Amino acid sequence: MAAVEGGSLCGLCSAAAPPYTCPRCHRRLCSLRCYRAHGPCAEAFYRDQVLEALRAERSCPPSPALPGLRELREPGDPGRPTGRGLWEQLSEEERDGFRRLVSSGEAAALLPRWRPWWWRGRGRVEELGDGSGVDEEGGEGRPGPAPPVPTSVPPLSALRAAPPSPLVRFQLPNALFGYAFALSLHGGDETLLPELPDAAIAASAALRDRRPFASTAEALLSARRDARAAGLPLSPLGDSGALLAVAQLLEGRDSRDPGADVAAALWHLWRLLRAGARVLPPPERGRFRGARRKVGFLLSWSRGATEELGQLAREARGVHAEVAAEEVAMAQVRERLEKVWGGPRPPLGKERVEEAPWMVTEGARVVMEGVFGGPRPAPDDGADKRRQGRRLIEELD
Known part of the structure; x- marks a missing residue:
């Protein structure tokens, strides 16, 4: 909405001197209550803007994370993709509002919700549906298939002779946060390379360098701060939702193999890092290779530490509860x-x-x-x- 001058009446309640206007139909509105009542019209306008930005992002060559959303191109930019001219119709205040919508992560609410493969759902109740793949609770599809669990993981003793530091356990939740955050930020689209694995590295100090953590809370909150410091939008899972994702991955869905989801996530991240490195020029592949080695180390450690995964899961649940409150x-x-x-x-x-x-x-x-x-x-x-x-x-x- 943009503030305008004038003395006409509100298009909904007929109040005098409405200070706002709908960006799509230009109806004058007097308050937040009237705007919300008129919401579907304005929401459709912003939804079109988000979809156009996403299409522009995918049509551009790979560059740092989310170039289409973080670097909106202004009119007159020769590299700006052609569209329907909606950007030119916006006032400067409306453009600033759209930039805030994207950078805050609220734009994700205008798109169909993506459900991660580790999503719990409604358990056995879901199996009673009509097989359409859409549940009654949210009218949204079920999560996609989980990535495979690696069948052969070398033991940690094969990678190093000395026993690992007791603090290595806290590297795992930090790396899992980067994985869950990046995957949700890109809607699980593995073709967004190298943006998707690059976002995982940006959010995880454990993948970037040798950063020790003294607790699960420190590891998770550090990853949350790093994602913000990198200028990435909020995760569509929500600020606390990304923390919950780590707890769910650590808990696992298979009681016979509690570490299966962690292994699948790390193996998936390892493959994404490898694919991302392939689309980069050779001088820029070093950080992806380094992150991949650390993921492989954590994968070997986690397969032999299922009891510690349970403790990490309980601690991650506690961090999520505090942030959610x-x-x-x-x-x-x-x-x-x-x-x-x-x-x-x-x-x-x-x-x-x-x-x-x-x-x-x-x-x-x-x-x-x-x-x-x-x-x-x-x-x-x-x-x-x-x-x-x-x-x-x-x-x-």
Whole structure:
């Protein structure tokens, strides 16, 4: 939506002086509530934008992760793919909104949901369907087939004579996060090379270099930070969903072979890294080869450490629970602020926080610091900010 001037009436509730307009049909709207009621029209507009960007990405030669989404080409760029002219019809504010939509990961909500192969589903209930491959819960297809479990994995003793460090176990959840994150980010499309394995390396320090971790929580949260630092969009699984994926892979779906899913994921990642290296010029293949050697080492270690996989799974579940609870608290704060503002951002011309609090996920503490302008209320800020802080604390409690 774009702010416009004028004194016409809202196209839904007839309120005076509506400040927004639908980017598709240009109907004037007065508030977030009316926009949501009119949502399907605007959502279809943004869905077209996302699909056009994805088509442009696939038509371009390989380059760093997600070039079509992270480097939107402006009008007049000779390398810009021809389209239906939708970009030229957008105002600068609408273009900025679309860039935020892509970089925040919200664009994935406009596309059909991709279900990873390790998805649990609804268990035996799913088998009672009509065989159409679509369940009643979400109207979406079932996950694709799981990658094969390698039949012959050399023991760790064949790779090194000395016993590994006890900290090697924490390398595994970090690498699995990179795999789950990259696969979900690209919708499981293995033809997106070298972007898909490149995203896995960007999110996993265990695949990039010799980075020790002292706990499962440190390994997982480090991978989450690295993915953001690399400028990659949020995973379509969600911030906590990528952590849940690691826990599910570590738990495994086969009670007779608890490490089968970990082995399948690592073997799949190894093959993706090999395929990605083949499309790169020889000078750039070194980091893919190094990551592949580390994946092979973790694969050999995991096949002989099934008991430790169970412990790692429980620890990953705990990390996921904490982050999921944090997401719920942040979503509640965001919803309340949007009700006050009448939209996703503060109205123009009023005092506002420099950064939107939901763009930082360090917890409710950061939201309060955004309100106070520091870790504590400033003594000269007056009663208004103190009252606002107390209300937010009560809401969080």
